[in-house]
Amino acid sequence: MTLIRTREIWARAAMYLYRAAGGLDLSEMPPAQREVVGIETVLEIEEFLDRMPLPPLSSIPSELTVAAAREGSRLAFVGNDLPLRWNIPDTEIEIAEVTKGPRNGEFLFSTTFRVRVPVMFRVCAAPSL
Numbered sequence: 001m002t003l004i005r006t007r008e009i010w011a012r013a014a015m016y017l018y019r020a021a022g023g024l025d026l027s028e029m030p031p032a033q034r035e036v037v038g039i040e041t042v043l044e045i046e047e048f049l050d051r052m053p054l055p056p057l058s059s060i061p062s063e064l065t066v067a068a069a070r071e072g073s074r075l076a077f078v079g080n081d082l083p084l085r086w087n088i089p090d091t092e093i094e095i096a097e098v099t100k101g102p103r104n105g106e107f108l109f110s111t112t113f114r115v116r117v118p119v120m121f122r123v124c125a126a127p128s129l
Contacts, residue, residue, distance in 0.1 A: 017042055025108040027101055041114055044121035048093065051124060055089050066097075066107075085110065092116060 021038030077084045083097040096110035
């Protein structure tokens with residue numbers, strides 16, 4: 001593999017990491033730490049997802065489900081309060097609606113979940129006995 005091709009592959013990988021980190025709610029992080037924390041968290045989440053089956057598409061809330069939830073029917077979501085939150089079934093992986101700031105209305109991996117990721121990663125990555 002040539003040096004140019006290697007750099008292209010690294011650039012593509014970096015683009016995917018930054019794009020994935022955009023799915024995290026890092027609003028409570030100091031701006032100087034967001035890049036490093038975002039990429040570390042994405043890599044740790046990827047370890048969980050690699051070890052589990054994907055949920056059925058039917059379990060993932062659609063735009064219609066979200067609209068209905070905003071009108072009071074929150075069957076697919078966790079709790080009866082706002083912001084709307086959804087957990088990947090049988091996991092602690094939580095995706096929540098952002099209710100303030102420039103990302104208002106977007107669904108991101110929640111701050112609550114992001115804080116738990118390092119501990120969950122250590123448990124996930126520990127060798128089985």
